[in-house]
Amino acid sequence: MSRRLKVASAQLGPIHLADDRPSVVKRLVEMLKEAHGMGCRFVVFPELALTTFFPRYWYDQAGEADRFFEYEMPSAETRPLFDLAAKLNIGFYLGYAEADGEGRRFNSSVLVDTDGKILGKYRKVHLPGHADNRPHLPFQHLEKKYFEPGDLGFPVWRAFDSILGMLICNDRRWPEAYRVMGLQGVELIALGFNTPSHNIYHPETPHLRMFHHRLSVQAGAYQNATWVVATAKAGAEDGYHMFGGSCIVAPTGEIMAQTVSEEDEVVAFDCDLDLCRHYKASTFAFERHRRIEHYTRITAQTGVTLPSED
Numbered sequence: 001m002s003r004r005l006k007v008a009s010a011q012l013g014p015i016h017l018a019d020d021r022p023s024v025v026k027r028l029v030e031m032l033k034e035a036h037g038m039g040c041r042f043v044v045f046p047e048l049a050l051t052t053f054f055p056r057y058w059y060d061q062a063g064e065a066d067r068f069f070e071y072e073m074p075s076a077e078t079r080p081l082f083d084l085a086a087k088l089n090i091g092f093y094l095g096y097a098e099a100d101g102e103g104r105r106f107n108s109s110v111l112v113d114t115d116g117k118i119l120g121k122y123r124k125v126h127l128p129g130h131a132d133n134r135p136h137l138p139f140q141h142l143e144k145k146y147f148e149p150g151d152l153g154f155p156v157w158r159a160f161d162s163i164l165g166m167l168i169c170n171d172r173r174w175p176e177a178y179r180v181m182g183l184q185g186v187e188l189i190a191l192g193f194n195t196p197s198h199n200i201y202h203p204e205t206p207h208l209r210m211f212h213h214r215l216s217v218q219a220g221a222y223q224n225a226t227w228v229v230a231t232a233k234a235g236a237e238d239g240y241h242m243f244g245g246s247c248i249v250a251p252t253g254e255i256m257a258q259t260v261s262e263e264d265e266v267v268a269f270d271c272d273l274d275l276c277r278h279y280k281a282s283t284f285a286f287e288r289h290r291r292i293e294h295y296t297r298i299t300a301q302t303g304v305t306l307p308s309e310d
């Protein structure tokens with residue numbers, strides 16, 4: 001008998017500055033119910049799923065950005081989602097802005113089990129963007145101002161009869177992130193994202209932006225023999241557009257399900273977890289084929305070291 005896990009990618013349409021937490025949690029609750037109705041046991045919500053993508057805005061007054069952060073998880077406002085999950089016996093991944101109570105702030109996600117209890121937490125490692133004020137840009141990308149890089153590494157958990165890991169948005173463009181989990185036998189990676197349709201640093205067409213998103217998650221899935229469930233927050237938030245393209249990717253690298261809208265939308269797929277084993281035992285049998293003696297640069301340096309010119 002193969003191991004199967006029916007999962008949902010629960011994409012959110014825009015969340016505007018004026019939208020309050022209870023209205024957002026209501027939308028998440030509706031999608032959790034929909035995923036349950038589809039027979040899913042695990043649902044992946046987006047990155048920063050409780051608020052607008054606030055790092056596009058420069059706030060310089062002390063405390064001005066505090067309202068975007070969660071000070072406990074679950075809180076009174078998010079608890080209905082956790083309670084419903086326990087009632088329906090369904091687990092989920094939820095991205096949110098974390099204030100840890102000791103003055104540190106992270107772009108985080110939690111893994112919630114079918115009893116509504118938090119099983120694990122991940123803090124985004126690869127923070128994109130800048131920390132300084134660049135008011136001349138059409139919008140900003142201030143993750144380096146509002147968050148610290150994650151300090152928890154890339155752990156995996158035994159959950160839902162699988163080995164499960166988490167990533168957040170920009171992490172998906174970094175092969176090292178997948179590989180660290182691949183080396184722990186990961187079988188399903190949950191990943192939420194908010195990706196602006198326009199690159200503020202370098203012109204790119206929306207088509208190319210979507211291509212790079214799919215290229216990254218499909219390559220990460222294939223090269224590590226894992227399922228990847230990538231879920232967007234999409235559409236125009238107060239006029240700032242982000243693309244959709246939420247998808248469920250097989251260990252073959254193929255997209256098995258994807259959203260078609262930029263609204264709240266749930267897509268599901270019944271994942272055969274044993275499909276991972278085939279690739280983990282052949283093309284990507286790490287223990288037989290990896291040559292770590294040649295990989296030292298990967299952990300020894302960040303930037304590029306050019307060869308000498310003489």
Ligand code: CDT
Binds near residue numbers: 047129141169193
């Ligand atoms: N949220 C997030 O990480 N977004 C980035 C946009 C990078 S452009 C500065 C992404 O990789 O999709």
